[in-house]
Amino acid sequence: MLMNVNSMYSSLSAFLILFLSLFHVNQAIILNVTDKASICNATALIQQGMMDYYLGTRYGGTVGMFQPPYYWWEAGEAFGGMLENWFLCQNDTYKSILMDAFIAQTGPDYDYMPLNQTMVEGNDDQCIWGLTIIDAVERNFTAPDKEGVPGWLALSQAVFNTMWARWDKTHCGGGLRWQIFTWNSGYNYKNTISNGCLFQLAARLGRYTTNTTYLEVASTVFDWLTSVGFVVLDGQDNGNVYDGASIEGNCTDITTIEWSYNHGVVLGGAAFMYNATNGSTVWENRVNKLLAGAVKYFFEDGIMYESACQNSGNCNNDQRSFKSIFSRMLSFTSMLVPETAPTIDALMKTTAEAAALSCSGGTDGHTCGLDWQKKAWDGVYGLGEQMCALEAIQSLLIHDRPALYTQYTGGSSVGDANAGLNTTTTNVLQNKLNITGGDRAGAAIITAIILAVLLGGAVWMIF
Numbered sequence: 001m002l003m004n005v006n007s008m009y010s011s012l013s014a015f016l017i018l019f020l021s022l023f024h025v026n027q028a029i030i031l032n033v034t035d036k037a038s039i040c041n042a043t044a045l046i047q048q049g050m051m052d053y054y055l056g057t058r059y060g061g062t063v064g065m066f067q068p069p070y071y072w073w074e075a076g077e078a079f080g081g082m083l084e085n086w087f088l089c090q091n092d093t094y095k096s097i098l099m100d101a102f103i104a105q106t107g108p109d110y111d112y113m114p115l116n117q118t119m120v121e122g123n124d125d126q127c128i129w130g131l132t133i134i135d136a137v138e139r140n141f142t143a144p145d146k147e148g149v150p151g152w153l154a155l156s157q158a159v160f161n162t163m164w165a166r167w168d169k170t171h172c173g174g175g176l177r178w179q180i181f182t183w184n185s186g187y188n189y190k191n192t193i194s195n196g197c198l199f200q201l202a203a204r205l206g207r208y209t210t211n212t213t214y215l216e217v218a219s220t221v222f223d224w225l226t227s228v229g230f231v232v233l234d235g236q237d238n239g240n241v242y243d244g245a246s247i248e249g250n251c252t253d254i255t256t257i258e259w260s261y262n263h264g265v266v267l268g269g270a271a272f273m274y275n276a277t278n279g280s281t282v283w284e285n286r287v288n289k290l291l292a293g294a295v296k297y298f299f300e301d302g303i304m305y306e307s308a309c310q311n312s313g314n315c316n317n318d319q320r321s322f323k324s325i326f327s328r329m330l331s332f333t334s335m336l337v338p339e340t341a342p343t344i345d346a347l348m349k350t351t352a353e354a355a356a357l358s359c360s361g362g363t364d365g366h367t368c369g370l371d372w373q374k375k376a377w378d379g380v381y382g383l384g385e386q387m388c389a390l391e392a393i394q395s396l397l398i399h400d401r402p403a404l405y406t407q408y409t410g411g412s413s414v415g416d417a418n419a420g421l422n423t424t425t426t427n428v429l430q431n432k433l434n435i436t437g438g439d440r441a442g443a444a445i446i447t448a449i450i451l452a453v454l455l456g457g458a459v460w461m462i463f
Contacts, residue, residue, distance in 0.1 A: 028360035033349050033396055040089035042356055043394050045366045047085065047094065050078060050386040056101060062116060064101035069317050070383050072117050075101070076129035078383065081324055081391045083132060087139040088397040095142070102133065103146050110150050111158040111420040120184060123163060123176045127197030128325075130159035131265075134204045137413045138404035151414030153208070153407075158420030160205055163198050164217060165421075172251035174224040178244065190251055191244030192230045192262045195221055200269030207276035208406045209415065218273055222266075222286075229254055231266055233286060239293035241266050257308050259319065260298045260326035267294055268329030275336040287337050295343065298326065302350040303372050304392065310371060320370055321384030324391040327351070331395035335403055348395045355392040358385075 029045055032038035053070060055061030066075050079101055082094050107114040112129040113121055135141075136152040143151055150158070166176055168190075176194040178186040199221040206214030225231040228251045232240040241263040245251040267290040274283035297307050304323055309315035327348070334344040351372065358369035361377030368389040370380040405411035 029356045029366045031353065031356035031393065033352055036089075036397060036400060039393060039396050040085075040091060042359070043085050043089060043390055044091065044093070046359060046368060046386050046390045046393070047082060049362075049364070049367055050082070050383060050390070051094075051097075053383045053386075054097075056097065056104075063104040064114075065116070066383055071125070071318070072105075072114075072121070073125035073128045074318065074321055074383065074387075075105075076112075076125075076132050077321060077324060078387050080128075080132035080135055080328065081387055081394075083135055083139065083141060084328065085390065085394050086141070088394050088401055099142065099145060102136065102152075103144055103149055105129065106149065106155060109158070109420065110155055111162045112155070113162070119181060122179045122184065122186070123166065123194035124178065124191065124197060126159060126180075127163060127194060127201060130156060130163070130201050131197060131204075133159065134201060134208070135404075137208060137411060138204070138406075140405055140410065140412055143413065150416060150419060153411075153413035153415035154419045156201065156205060157415055157417060160198070160201050160214070161418070161420040163194075163201070171247035172228055172245075174220075175228065175251070177247070188247050189244055190228075190247060192225065192241060193244075193259075193265060195225055195230070196241075196262060196265040196269060199225065200265055200272060203269045203272035203276060207272050208411060210276075210406070210408070211417070215273070215276060218269065222269070222273075225266070231290075233289045237289055237292050238296065239263075239267075239286075239289040239291075240297075241290070241293065258297055259308060259322055260294075260304070260306055261322035263290070263294050263298065264322075264326035264329035266290060268332050271329075271333040271336040271340075284337070284339075287333065287340065291333065291340055291343065294326075294330070295347065299347055299351075300373060302347055303354045304347070304351040305371070305373060315370065317382065317384060319384075320380075320382060321387050323388040324384070327388065327391035327395050331391075331398040332404070335398050341399070345399075348392065352393045352396050355389040359389055 029042045031042050053066045055065045055067050056063040064075055065072065066078065079098055083098055085091055086095060086098065105114045106112060112126050117125065133152055134156040137156055141152060163176065166180065168175060168177060172190055175190040176198060178189045178191045178194055181187065199218050202214045202218035202221065206212065206218060226233065230242050230244060241258060243255040243257050243259065243262065245254045267287065270283055270286045270290055274280060274287050277283055298304055304326070306315055306319060306322055309319050330344050330348060334341045354372035354375050355368065357375040358372050358377055359366045361367040361369055361379065362381060367377065367381045368385045369378040370385050371378040
């Protein structure tokens with residue numbers, strides 16, 4: 001009799017486990033890659049998971065910031081994906097949150113150097129926000145609704161101007177340092193993400209405004225990246241994008257690790273240059289080589305992965321978000337360089353399917369994982385995992401909505417070519433620039449003087 005009772009309880013337990021597991025699966029993300037409603041429903045669930053980490057709606061929380069251990073730059077990255085979702089899915093759910101965050105983090109000089117990042121902000125941090133704000137320009141996101149706040153275009157131009165003012169010809173023949181301030185670790189390191197972001201921001205401003213000054217700067221930055229060996233385009237239709245190098249060896253001892261976000265930002269910048277130059281052969285060749293490298297280094301069995309750390313299981317919190325920017329840049333490239341669409345769209349389809357299958361974990365049943373090759377949740381979770389899945393899946397809609405606007409094809413944001421040039425923010429290196437609005441043919445840089453500013457006194461951290 002006891003054996004029968006135990007058997008009954010065992011059977012009941014097994015039934016309950018099966019029932020609960022079936023219920024759990026039913027909560028997982030179901031994705032039809034050819035149906036917009038399915039794609040947008042999936043991304044809505046993913047964004048709910050992202051908002052679990054958001055501080056801006058909590059009592060006493062900082063608007064525009066996510067909870068530790070996620071840094072300020074990653075907030076800019078996350079909002080970039082959510083902004084794309086607002087446009088691609090015509091989803092207003094988080095519109096006010098985006099608006100509030102974009103305004104709250106502008107900083108006192110409206111250049112995305114906010115007080116909560118005083119003394120710790122790097123060039124790459126500022127420019128990730130810059131890429132999100134230029135996206136607001138190109139997607140016609142509603143103009144800032146707070147009196148005195150400049151338009152999105154002016155804010156993008158302020159980021160560009162303050163970054164270009166730090167171009168350092170004294171070491172390695174040019175390039176931005178990783179850090180803005182001397183006291184931060186990495187000040188003597190010049191990295192690809194800072195320079196790649198500046199390259200892309202300049203290319204996008206040039207495309208949007210048709211001001212050739214921006215395109216000239218973009219070319220200058222790209223030429224430096226290739227001359228120093230951070231970007232290598234060999235003769236085998238392949239492209240490498242490395243991490244960076246220290247100025248102490250004149251940028252010759254290159255850290256050759258390859259990250260998807262570095263590759264994506266440079267590829268995306270090249271795609272914007274191709275589009276802005278009406279399909280120039282030079283930029284077409286560069287796009288093709290960079291895309292070949294992207295396919296070779298960051299896809300396995302047709303599914304995207306972070307090759308430098310994913311298989312070894314040692315991706316840190318930052319690296320676990322890199323595929324989000326990479327996905328966005330691949331989708332932009334597919335749109336801006338139509339010849340790349342067959343290759344990119346096929347890869348993003350298989351990647352989106354796998355990413356959706358990874359979003360089957362957690363107590364909600366649709367928490368996303370890191371390793372999409374498993375085609376199931378791998379037990380890893382966080383803001384980065386949500387962001388990556390969001391951008392991979394919504395990239396399927398890139399051709400279903402209007403292309404990124406310019407000011408002559410429907411863009412309406414108000415600009416200021418001199419934004420940020422009179423900033424009160426102290427920069428260690430400054431080029432004094434005078435960039436005029438000019439006519440549609442473009443404008444010229446009138447002066448470019450490099451000043452070395454010695455900073456002393458007590459240094460304190462403000463969070």
